[in-house]
Amino acid sequence: MLGESDEIGNPLNSDELGEKGESTFKTICADARLICNSATRDRAGWDFLVEFPLGREQPVTLDKRENPISCLFQQKTMWDHNDRIKFRLSSLERLAKDSRPSFVYVLKVSKESLQPTSAYLIHMHGDVLAKILKKLRLEEAADRLAVNHAEIYLSASEAGIVLTPDGAALKTAIQAAIGSNMAAYEAAKRNELRSLGYEPFAREMKVTFTVKDKDALTNILLGQTKAAVDDMRTFETRFGIKLETGDLTGVHAIRFQPFPFDSCEVVVRRDKFSEPATFKGHIYMPPKVQGADFAARIVTDMFEVNFRGTQFSLNTTEVTLDLPVLTPSVWRKYFLLADALSAGAAVMEIRPGNRAVRSMKHVMNGKVEIDRQELEIGLETSPRLTTLIGRVGASEEPSLSRAQLVLQEEYIASAHAIVSGKSVTPLCFSVAEDAAHQLGQEMRGLHVNYVSFEKDFLVWAADVVFERSAESPNKFTAKELTFREIAIIKPETYAKYLDELRDEAKAEIVMSRELDNEATN
Structure with missing residues (x-):
């Protein structure tokens, strides 16, 4: 050859x-x-x-x-x-x-x-x-x-x-x-x-679409609405040679995913004396369209803000009893935001991150109707739960739903009081009269309870000394309660945790809450 x-x-x-x-x-x-x-x-x-x-x-x-x-x-x-x-x-x-x-x-x-x-x-x-x-x-x-x-x-x-x-x-x-x-x-x-032969951005797409006005174009460029496609062509460049691929057919609409113009912090206050709700977000701005009004879109995990000229709109993330699942610290910001929006004159400040752009402030005159009872519970309970997690020494906060946060209010308040060394409603229990004479005047006990998160339990324990009541010999009331420990465990280990804790404390009686079915599912 x-x-x-x-x-x-x-x-x-x-x-x-x-x-x-x-x-x-x-x-x-x-x-x-x-x-x-x-x-x-x-x-x-x-x-x-x-x-x-x-x-x-x-x-x-x-x-x-x-x-x-x-x-x-x-x-x-x-x-x-x-x-x-x-x-x-x-x-x-x-x-x-x-x-x-x-x-x-x-x-x-x-x-x-x-x-x-x-x-x-x-x-x-x-x-x-x-x-x-x-x-x-x-x-x-x-x-x-x-x-x-x-x-x-x-x-x-x-x-x-x-x-x-x-x-x-x-x-x-x-x-x-x-x-x-x-x-x-x-x-x-x-x-x-x-x-071989590919460089960054080797793929290219050319799209033709028609819009009715400049506002519609702005919405498309900010990724807020889809664009109806008139024509779409795709290309690939390899070894410097561009060829049409034709691999995207039958596409009738597309949505743009813009790159952030800047990062930002969004601070919302009920008034100048109140604690602010602070959120990290991104600012999106469309390419300049001649004759169009100023436009910007600010997106955080909890809400989205849109500016169109002098117009302002706020859209919050839908929050149900079960979704989303957030950490107590984030729930605190959510309830602070809800409190500010219910005031009727909240001030929102947008602080750009990396670019030399001044902060923007906007007074939100609209008033949002809020369940005040739930709001107060959320504002009190979320920081207490954050404090309890901090006492554990966890590197990350576990997450829970809004229902889990609000409906476990009493347990969280009790745990916070015990861990903080504050007085709580005395624990007590009664026994049958025929068994009362077999017990002494005092008993060493253990009090254990938990708060359920999405995937974890926050459990706490306290040593208790129970004393027989003089008025009712078959009733015992706690005369001493001393915080023992707090931990984050998996629900499936709760029973074993109780057994080990009972042996360690040498308790004669353990007062603990039974597992909720929902807590173990």
Whole structure:
């Protein structure tokens, strides 16, 4: 197989030289104890399948050893004064795109002695693979899809590494190119086939849509409404060659996802003396549209603010009893926001983060109707719960629903009082009269309770000394209550936690709340 047309006066014609090269290649493989299988029809892009023999070099049993190296070869032979090799593009495409290791072995032969003088190994990866893929893309761009008629040239000395024409050199070069892990090699080859030639922002989309006015365009550019698509075209650039892909069809509407113009803090106050609700957010601004009013969109986790000229609107996240699930600190901000919005003259301040833009203030004259009882519970309960979690020393606050926060108000207040060393309503219990005489005047007890979160329990325990009532001998009332510990545990470990705590405290009686069904689901 020659890389160039026959020359008059050559001692061998191209077929004879090609046959000599293939015969020599088989001998070289045999010398290295490599198994060389010829292709019966050279239409798959390769002439030889070269395999390493199975060996016992791997420190594993026979049933666990990996298959040996297996690779594909095209073999080219040329006179030693030449260097440029011509390939049919379709043939090289098949060789290069195979995920297995693939090579071109170039043998240079002396005209005088007809003996090999040097060899070159061209590995189908990296720059060589990129050149082949780029040539294929050029043919596609020119609408020349019959690549079996296209040609591509490689330089043996530039594309390959020089070898002595013997088996030892070939075997060493193959091992160096492939490494010890065939699976890793093939994964890297597949990645090259997917990624070579791409630069950032390689994909491009051109969309045509019609809007009725500038406000509608602003809403689309800010990602607030969808745009009805008139025409859409998609493109991909690889190796600097842009081609239309046509891979997005049947799309009738799109929504833009704009990049933030800036980060910000949004501070909302009921009045200048009240605690503010502070939220982190992002500012989005559309590209400037001539003649359009000023427009901005500020988005936080709890609400969205929109400016259109002098108009202002606020849309809050829907909050139900069960959703969203938030930390107590975030619930505190939610209730502060609700309190401010119910006042009728709350002030919102937007503080841009990284850009030299002044803060914006806006007085919200609208008044929102709020359940005052729930609001007061939320404002009192959320900071108490944050304090309790802080006493645990947790790195992150667990989350809970609005219903869990409000409906567990009494438990949270009791735990906060116990942990803070404040007085609580005395605990008491009664026993049957026939059992009362078996008990002493005092009993060592343990009080345990919990607050359920979405996935966790906040549990607390206190040591209690119960004293028999003088008026009612079968009634015992706590005369001492001392905080013992507070922890965050998983609901399924609650029973075990109680048993361990009882043994540790050597308690004669444990007063604890039974598990709610909802708390363990």
